[in-house]
Amino acid sequence: MPRRARATRGGGEDGEEVKVEEDFVDSVLNFGAGGWGEEGDDGEEQQAAAAAPAAGKEFKSKNLVAERKRRGRLNGNIFALRAVVPKITKMSKEATLSDAIEHIKNLQNEVLELQRQLADSPGEAWEKQGSASCSESFVPAENTHYQGQVELISLGPCKYNLKIFWTKRAGLFTKVLEALCSYKVQVLSLNTISFYGYAESFFTIEVNGEQDVVIVELRNLLSSIVEVPSI
Amino acid sequence: MPRRARATRGGGEDGEEVKVEEDFVDSVLNFGAGGWGEEGDDGEEQQAAAAAPAAGKEFKSKNLVAERKRRGRLNGNIFALRAVVPKITKMSKEATLSDAIEHIKNLQNEVLELQRQLADSPGEAWEKQGSASCSESFVPAENTHYQGQVELISLGPCKYNLKIFWTKRAGLFTKVLEALCSYKVQVLSLNTISFYGYAESFFTIEVNGEQDVVIVELRNLLSSIVEVPSI
DNA sequence: TTTTACACGTGATTC
DNA sequence: TGAATCACGTGTAAA
DSSP states (O other), rough: OOOOOOOOOOOOOOOOOOOOOOHHHHHHHHHHHOOOOOOOOOOOHHHHHHHHHHHOOOOOOOTTHHHHHHHHHHHHHHHHHHHOOOOOSSHHHHHHHHHHHHHHHHHHHHHHHHHHHTOOOTTHHHHOOOOOOOOOOOOOOSEEETTTTTEEEEEEETTTEEEEEEEEOTTTHHHHHHHHHHHEEEEEEEEEOOSSSSSEEEEEOOOOOOHHHHHHHHHHHHHHHHHOOTT | OOOOOOOOOOSSOOOTTOOOOOOHHHHHHHHHHTTTTOOOOOOHHHHHHHHHHHHHHOOOHHHHHHHHHHHHHHHHHHHHHHHHHHHHOOHHHHHHHHHHHHHHHHHHHHHHHHHHHTTTTTTTHHHHOOOOOOOOOOOOOOOOEETEEEEEEEETTTTEEEEEEEEOOHHHHHHHHHHHTTTTTTEEEEEEESSSSSSEEEEEOOSOOOOOOOOHHHHHHHHHSSSSOOO
């Protein structure tokens, strides 16, 4: 609720001050503030600018009404701001602006956090890579090339199961796919289970060429990608 | 860049108006606006309030300096707001507020969208349910109870493979888990592959009690949960 | 009482 | 020019 100005023409306080009961000023103000939608209608303002001098005296400045409208728009925006900011500490202009700033910062942080969480959701890369249906069975074997969070399990000639456990980081999964791509590795199937902040992916891949060399290099490359940098 | 007021004591424009060259008012204003950190220091304002009357005349109100500080804080907040809002259309108070409102609305929509995308990332429910390692093999079988996007495949006495294909929606995966829970179904393993906007989950479950009845009811319940409402 | 916040009218400045 | 924006000092009302 706006504080219903008394409209005592307070600015110029010279001797010949005119004190008129101008409720219409209030109405104009409330029109500008309460109905702060974009209005091209200025019928009431016209009325105000015409009625006020008639009440007793000429205004010293022609931009009086314009200034009133400007104040009205500004206050309207303050109210609109108050409407979209959930946490209002005090009903004052200054506090409203501070709260708005705080709220914007919080929102931006929230967006960043959500984007970070979403960055390595496996789905992000799927659509670039194409869909991969899950049908291969996963058979634990003994000849596992193990290092860190990467396991390479031979399934037979040219075929391997690749198991990767990783913490979600931005772009990491894409890097893994690029690494596979760089070694001309065919992805036969892909399967991922993700926890909050962690994910485990199971690839069935087909490797052409020098098996022993490629497998070792690929394993090292993937390990360097997946390993957390701090440790 | 603030518009460097000329500081001609414009308010009371009565006859005995004093026109002093008070650049210090400018400095005070810029102090309040430019250095808009929280300051308890009011040395310069004291100086201003003391020097101005000395220049020729008493101020009519002690409120003057307080009002100056208030305006300074308010403008400071305007500038701060301008700093956190990326899209500034015009360098005016009104436009700044409008842009801030627009920006807040955009941010809130962005947060909602990200939360929606993240809502059914499988990881969200994992930690409530506990971790589920992936080890069961998936064997296609013929005795599949198929309806819509839900498949129930018998693996033997009391054990089934449950395959669900669904479009990501908020809270949907949690509902599936709750449905399983309500039928006292044990989840032996769980495996999910997610595309952008879609996900396929493979459960290995153990059902106790009236197999035929539970399986049919469970299948119907899951179908009703997973099916898109519009079709 | 004083303090705080506000709206007001006005002159100046910019475009 | 005129229209728009601003800072200013002031009166007033509520805390």
